Amino acid sequence: MIVRTLLAAIVAGLIAGVFMTGAQELRVTPLILHAEQFEGEAPATTEQPTGQPGAAQPAAEGHDQHSSLKAVSPLGAVLDALSPITPAYAHEGEHEEGGIMFGLSRFSGTLMANLVTGSGFGLLLAGVSLVIGYPITLRNGALWGACGWLAVHMLPAIGLPPELPGFPAAELGDRQAWWLATAALSAVGLYLVVLREEIVAKVVGLALIAAPHVYGAPQPLDISSNVPAVLGAEFAVAALATTLAFWIVLGVVSGFVNERFAKAN
């Protein structure tokens, strides 16, 4: 019975992952590829004649280039030159051995990652539902999905908006820690606000949701970037819209599978 419940969650996640892969190809992936064209131009060592007007403030371009991507810029530039990684991944300067698992194409790698991520989120959603005792059904699945999106994407995005390759960012570990803490606090806060009746619980829930933003997300010291701001704005909206669609599909399919598959003994 337990296995059947877990399998139902995984099946829902796999379906949502396939959907996500298709949805990404519409808008998000083209924007990532577009941004990567600018990303390669960033360090001063690879000076290219095509200066991007409007990409960054002209005054900032002169002296900020070294720190515009990463603090490891000199080392990164050397590794980039020696690296077998395709230019699309050249920003991963600190790892010289990389590349896509099993020699998959970029698209297959993304599909596989979406399947794994989808299953993971499907299991997390099912796990929360099981632990707090509110089943996901076909009727409330979309709301479950919307709450998952709020907790994992929308609320953390207030502090750390979805980034394009080449965007300036603070230390990776700090951002991941803040992101994890924010997603967890948002999930608990949403539970208290949405599913608990007591006024005190709702107030505490709102406080939990607000707490990481009051604390503040880790921000980069230098916000200049060669990637045009318009791309970033388009990408942030596209990424959030795509993940919202993913979560609603995940929630609805989870509800459907729960009712049809997990319940049948």
Add this chain to the structure above:
Amino acid sequence: MATSTISSTPLSLSDRLTAGVIALLIGAFLVFGAGLANSAVLHDTAHDTRHSYGFPCH
């Protein structure tokens, strides 16, 4: 909401909690591996996924 709580919970309480905790652990492991793990191969494979889900990335 209240009726569906009762009618569509086929598991006993302890089974439900066991399944829930297992689901949370496996789910967290999968999401961590695809989204956050600091491995070059995992990063490159999941690169576009990480960006489009808004995971903090490089």
